[in-house]
Amino acid sequence: MRITAGTTMAAEALLFDMDGTLVDSTRVITGLWRGWCDRHGIDAASLLRVSHGRRTIDTVRLFAPPDLDPEAEAAALTAAAATAREGLVAVPGAAGLLRTLPGSRWAVVTSADRAIARSWLGEAGLPLPEVLVAAEDVAAGKPDPAGYLQAARRLGCPIERAVVFEDAPAGLAAGRASGARVVALATTLGAEALHDHDWVQNLSGVAYTPEKGGRLTFSEANPSFSEANP
Structure with a gap:
């Protein structure tokens, strides 16, 4: 259910996904995948239903025809993504929130490669985190929780005291499996798909205070709070 104005939440550290959570990269990612699907006779709609939040190599392995080398295809897609710029903007509220956070209290956990991240x-005009867990930093990508567990460990924060911000099914599953509290953003799936999650529209109106162990506050900019993630 939607998190209501005035809700607060204990949080020693904040762990953010990137695509759809901090950066609106839909235009770039969709264009790259549609082009790849067109070249290889793959149904783009089927791929796009499951690709968001997953590492490129994991998606390629799911859909590549037998005559393609998944590693080579993923490398080519990654190289193309690294030079993509058009349409990349910050998710509303992301810049303002990140600039208030102590470097030791937040991390980015992304399915993108480090260079792309x-x-x-x-x-998108966002600060770079001191702790960045990218695709090449884990043996298994989302929905495996390894990335979030690694980020919490590098921040020196017990995972149960961290809050994960995510927007995609694979990432939401990873956050929950890690043991962290999870806040979903309705930037990708829409509110109708998030009934099992505590969610906000975007990061507008989300504020953080590091004192006394750390606390998140949600304001009117993100006006029902559930106990789905106690």
């Missing part, structure tokens, strides 16, 4: 965060 750094490039896209910069292009």
Whole structure:
């Protein structure tokens, strides 16, 4: 259910997904996948239903025809993404929130490669985190929780005291499996798909205070709070 204005939440550390959570990269990602599908006779709609939040290599392995080398295809897609710029913007509220956070209290956990993450965060005008867990940093991508567990460990925060912000099914599953509290953003799936999650529209009106162990506050900009993630 939607988190109501005035809700507060204990949070020693904040762990953010990137695509759809901090950066609106839909135009770039959709264009790259549609082009790849067209070249190889793959149904783009089927791929796009499951690709968001997953590492490129994991999606390629799911859909590549037997005559393609998944590693080579993923590398080519990653190289194309690293130079993509058009349409990359910050999700509402992301810049304001990140600039208030102590570097030791937040991390980005993304299914993108490190070079893409750094490039896209910069292009969207967002600060770079001290802790960035990217695709090449984990043996298994989302929905496996390894990335979130690694980020919490590197921040020195017990995972149960962290809050994960996510927008995609694979990432939401990873956050829950990690043991962190999860806040979903309705930037990708829409509110109708988030009834099992505490959710906000975007990061507008989300504020953080690091004192006394850390606390999130949700204001009128993101006006029902559930106990789905106690």
